[in-house]
Amino acid sequence: MSRTRRLTALTQMLAGKRYSSQDELAAALGRNGIEVTQATLSRDLRSLGVAKRAGADGSTWYELPGPAGESLDRSRQMLDLKVFVNETRLAQNLAVVKTPPGHASAVARAIDMLEFEGLVGSVAGDDTVLCVLHDTATAKRFKRHLDSIAQTTGGAQ
Amino acid sequence: MSRTRRLTALTQMLAGKRYSSQDELAAALGRNGIEVTQATLSRDLRSLGVAKRAGADGSTWYELPGPAGESLDRSRQMLDLKVFVNETRLAQNLAVVKTPPGHASAVARAIDMLEFEGLVGSVAGDDTVLCVLHDTATAKRFKRHLDSIAQTTGGAQ
């Protein structure tokens, strides 16, 4: 069972029902054909940014981050940036981010999730994301930041 | 140096100038700060789908696939399928492929690239791709095929 798939299932389950322990989640996942240990769940919940909330009645449950599970999987957003950002060019306070065809919207979403200080907004085409930064210096910082993420992609040596 | 970045640099170099041997490419990459052996280049060129073309004057050079490098990287299409196909469900001769939000068009593109026998066409929404197969049996084969690709994503056990 792939990790991504498990995280997706986990997200859907958390969105649909309140679970109050990792063992309970493990059992529920097991009923869906996904075998998982508590140790892995602990890590999964962290990587999803899930928080444990407490109600007034003393009950507790896991809750997805953001407004109603809006941010699905931060690590996946990072994956988009790592894998699909081909190049970042600057023009004054604008950054032009090139992606493979069709990936611009996904990359734009990931960029928005960064909540980069000084990023005013971004527009996605098919293979290009136009990012508006507050000023020229911020744009340079932004490019450095993106480049540093993209660099850490790969394998050995 | 990450593999992805090297492939990107390789693509840009091939788009900008004609190179006629892998050693020549290795040297040029080296001048750009990317050390690489001929063996690796051989693999890179294959994974990019680069072909060696010959001119009328007998000269040869490497050329990116498709109209002016339109189809960048087939292995990246496979990556889309491996990473971003969350689930595939069937209804008669239709297959509904779920993806993370914003990834549907990229996954649809990757699916189209498969040129799966019996795949009539596909439509992408935001997080869903609807695939029309020729018949029910073909749809089942299609799902098995996608699942086999998606399964190989993850880690151990």
Next chain:
DNA sequence: GTTGTTTATTCACTCACTCGCATAAGTATT
């Protein structure tokens, strides 16, 4: 404080991926 429950972490391991080296295979030239 002790006990029981829940969560986080350490450890050892597997696996997929990527790479360089050496070498085989292929291709052109003479």
Next chain:
DNA sequence: AATACTTATGCGAGTGAGTGAATAAACAAC
């Protein structure tokens, strides 16, 4: 055919992500 050049591949090594089992740590209840 022999030689030189070019490309592909078998092989072993290194690396990083991901995992479960065991265990430590945190927390709650009593």
